[in-house]
Amino acid sequence: MKYQPPKFNDKELLSIFPEAKEIIPQKLSEWERIYTENREKLKDCFIFINYQQTDNFSKWFLKRVASLFLILPILESKKHILRLKRQNLIFNSRTNNLEKWQEKVEIARQYPIAELARNNLKLRQTGKNFFAPCPFHNEKHASFYIYTQTNTFYCFGCQESGDVIKLTMYLHGIDFKNAVQMLQN
Numbered sequence: 001m002k003y004q005p006p007k008f009n010d011k012e013l014l015s016i017f018p019e020a021k022e023i024i025p026q027k028l029s030e031w032e033r034i035y036t037e038n039r040e041k042l043k044d045c046f047i048f049i050n051y052q053q054t055d056n057f058s059k060w061f062l063k064r065v066a067s068l069f070l071i072l073p074i075l076e077s078k079k080h081i082l083r084l085k086r087q088n089l090i091f092n093s094r095t096n097n098l099e100k101w102q103e104k105v106e107i108a109r110q111y112p113i114a115e116l117a118r119n120n121l122k123l124r125q126t127g128k129n130f131f132a133p134c135p136f137h138n139e140k141h142a143s144f145y146i147y148t149q150t151n152t153f154y155c156f157g158c159q160e161s162g163d164v165i166k167l168t169m170y171l172h173g174i175d176f177k178n179a180v181q182m183l184q185n
Contacts, residue, residue: 010083010086010087010090011090013087014087014090014091020087020091021091024084024087024088024091025088027080027084028081028084028085028088031077031080031081031084032077032081034073034077035074035077035078035081038070038073038074038077039074041070042066042067042070042071042074045063045066045070046063046066049062049063049066104180104181104184105165105180107183107184108164108165108179108180108183108184109151109163109164109165110151111151111164111183112148112151112164113146113148113151113152113153113163113164113167114130114146114148116164116167116168116171116183117130117132117146117153117167120135120171121133121135121144123146124142128148128149129145129146129147129148130145130146130148131143131144131145131146132144132146134155134157134158134160135170135171136155136158136160136170137155137157137158137160139157143155143156143157144156144157151163151164152164153167164183165179165180165183166179168182168183
């Protein structure tokens with residue numbers, strides 16, 4: 001049985017070789033230079049053929065021969081350019097989306113946890129912090145503390161802890177993505 005090497009799509013290749021991010025723009029400009037040079041050679045060849053003192057069939061024949069020898073490098077370089085542009089777009093869109101998502105998460109984490117809890121819990125203030133009965137378990141005495149300086153919470157009864165996103169997820173019964181979007185608004 002003949003060995004078949006695995007085939008990878010562009011996304012898989014970029015995840016395997018993340019160092020390609022720096023190489024792709026260099027290779028793209030290199031292949032664009034090769035493409036332009038070959039097109040110029042073909043153009044110059046056609047201009048030269050047009051100025052020859054021969055019949056129309058000979059000019060047509062010479063243009064076809066020139067095309068056969070010069071069109072393959074042009075097509076090959078164009079294929080590489082399109083592949084590299086596609087990979088560059090995949091890399092940049094993935095990076096941009098990841099950066100945008102991380103920015104949204106950071107903005108959501110800045111939402112004041114006391115404001116969120118005030119709407120859903122019976123808060124009492126102790127200095128800069130707040131305490132209330134824990135929303136994660138049933139209790140008679142308040143053991144759920146909100147720390148405004150770190151924008152986090154901790155329950156001394158059930159040892160549940162987290163940030164404003166985790167509290168939003170629990171209080172509203174939503175997933176991480178929706179909690180981030182909710183805290184954005």
